[in-house]
Amino acid sequence: MEVLVYKIKYIMITAKIAKEKADTTNTTVSEAQLNMLLRQIEEAADKGKFNFMTSAPLMRETLIKLDELGFIVTSGGRMNEVDYNIDWSKPKE
DSSP states (O other), X not given: OOOOOOXXXXXXXXXXXXXXXXXXXXXXXXXXXXXXXXXXXXXXXXXXXXXXXXXXXXXXXXHHHHHHTTOEEEEEOSTTOOXXXXXXXXXXO
């Protein structure tokens, strides 16, 4: 009986590099989310609406930026689902 032995090579990465990669990815994802939401907000506003709901999972950074832009974001849902209501009927100053 022949036994095969494989050597596993590990790629070395430091914690600092891992954090930088994660930060970069999170920033990119948050920016993409924000751009998508702002397009949806503009489309809803063009139809005369003052809010819209999304069930997409939103990153904390995205929620913070929406708040900074004056939107009121509330969340709710059932079970394991989270829905977000994004409202601009009474913009924050």
